[in-house]
Amino acid sequence: MKLSELKEGDRAEVTSVGAEAPVRRRLMDMGLIRGTELEVLRFAPLGDPIEIGYKGLLLTMRLKEAEGITVKKLPVLENQEPAGGTLSRILNFRRG
Template sequence: MKLSELKAGDRAEVTSVAAEPAVRRRLMDLGLVRGAKLKVLRFAPLGDPIEVNCNGMLLTMRRNEAEGITVHILAGDEGHPHGWPGFRRRHRFGKRA
């Protein structure tokens, strides 16, 4: 299955990255290598670009770049040994106005 076919909230593991050499190298430098766990966060209103959380890093990529990334969907908390790490919540200190 391709990364571009996933829905927001889906978790997956990268199985291969196929793109033109410069784009492939850049994606791999950003951490999208075989075995990397990721979570699809959201899509832009027209479906392009896609925001992905990969190893704690937020990546935004175009749909045509995501079509070159083959993934395997993970069920439950299979992607992380201690469950999927949630996002840090912003805390306000002091009184709210």
Template structure:
């Protein structure tokens, strides 16, 4: 399954990163390596870009970059079993989340 096929709120584990060498290297430097758990937070109104939470880091990826990332979807029990609760609070200028 591709990262771009997940819906907002779903969690997954990265199994492979296939992209152009420069983009692949940058994604791996940001923490998207095999075995990393991530959560899809939201999509832009037209579906591009995608915001994900990876190891507490908020990443925004283009859809074509997300299509190069293979993932295994995790069930809710599997995701909480590893003790990673995910991002629960968002801070915005002038608003409370």
């Protein structure tokens, strides 16, 4: 499944990063590597870009870039720490 296919609030684990070489390198430099757990936090009003949280970080990327990332969807558990850490909790608090 591609990262771009997930919905807001979905959690997933990265299985491969197959974007174009410069984009792939940049994503991997930012810690988005195989085995990283992430959460889809939100989409822009028109659906592009997408914001994800992982390892306490927030990252916004174009859907085209998200299509190059293969993930395995994870179950959403009650009272689970957001993948984006404290920043993710703050964003969720502001929305709710």
